[in-house]
Amino acid sequence: MKYAILILILLSFNSYAKEMKVCFEDFLPSAGMKGDKPIGIDVEIISAAMKTQNVKIKFIMLPWNRCIYELDKKSIDAIIPMVYSQERDEKYSLGTSMRTRGNILIRNPKTKEINSLQDMSGLKVGSAKGYVISKEYTEATNFTKVDITSSDEVAAKILKEIANGSVDCGIVDMDSAYILIKKLQLEKKVIISNFKLKKASHVGFVKNSPYLNLYEKGFKIISDNGQIKRIIDKYYHNK
Structure with a gap:
C-alpha cells in the first residue's frame, strides 16, 4: 500500500x-x-x-x-x-x-473616409510586418502595403505613423486600438473607421x-x- x-x-x-x-x-x-x-x-x-x-x-x-x-x-x-x-x-x-476578434482601420484626419478595401485605392496602408490581416487584404493590389516593425509595441508605432502622416491609414487590432489611442493621447490625431476585418x-x-x-x-x-x-x-x- x-x-x-x-x-x-x-x-x-x-x-x-x-x-x-x-x-x-x-x-x-x-x-x-x-x-x-x-x-x-x-x-x-x-x-x-x-x-x-x-x-x-x-x-x-x-x-x-x-x-x-x-x-x-x-x-x-x-x-x-x-x-x-x-x-x-x-x-x-x-x-x-x-x-474571434477583429482588426479595425484607423486613418489620418486628412485621409478620405474608408468603408472597404476598394476605398483604400492609391493609399499607403500600414500594418505590422508578419501579421496576417485577412485573405482579402493579402490579395488586394489597389493600395500600397507598408510593413511596420518596432522593437517595442508595433501597434503603437502604426498609430503614430498614421498620426504624423507617414501612412494614410493602418490596420490595428480592434481591442488594442481603443486602449492605445487613449494611452498615446491620439484621440484628435487619428480617426477610427467603421471598416472592420474579423479574424x-x-x-x-x-x-x-x-x-x-x-x-x-x-x-x-x-x-x-x-x-x-x-x-x-x-x-x-x-x-
Whole structure:
C-alpha cells in the first residue's frame, strides 16, 4: 500500500512538473503584463485549458517577430494569439480557435473616409510586418502595403505613423486600438473607421507539439463549462 501511494504521488508530481513555454507580445486585452503577472483574455484561456491537463505555463513577453524567431528555434512551445494562414498552418500546429476578434482601420484626419478595401485605392496602408490581416487584404493590389516593425509595441508605432502622416491609414487590432489611442493621447490625431476585418485567434504551437492534444482536451472542457465565455465577458465588461 505504501509503495502504491508513493507511485501515485510521484505520478502526480511529474504531471504537474510539466511546463509549457508560451510567448506573447504586449498586446492587451489579448496578453500583457501587470507588474510581473501575465494577464489578458488569451493568457487566461490557455492557462485554464492547460490547468485541466495539469500543465504549468511559463509566459514570456517579447516583440512579435522575436516570438516567431523563438518558436522557429523551438526554444518556446507556443505563441498567443496566432491568426491562420496557409503558410502558418504548414509550418506550425494551430489549435482550435480561442475566440474571434477583429482588426479595425484607423486613418489620418486628412485621409478620405474608408468603408472597404476598394476605398483604400492609391493609399499607403500600414500594418505590422508578419501579421496576417485577412485573405482579402493579402490579395488586394489597389493600395500600397507598408510593413511596420518596432522593437517595442508595433501597434503603437502604426498609430503614430498614421498620426504624423507617414501612412494614410493602418490596420490595428480592434481591442488594442481603443486602449492605445487613449494611452498615446491620439484621440484628435487619428480617426477610427467603421471598416472592420474579423479574424480567429489560435494558439500557434511548434509543429506536432505534444502539448497540442492536451490543449484540445482542456479547451473542450473550459468551452463546455462556460469558462471561456466568462473570461471574455469579464474583460469586455471592464473595458
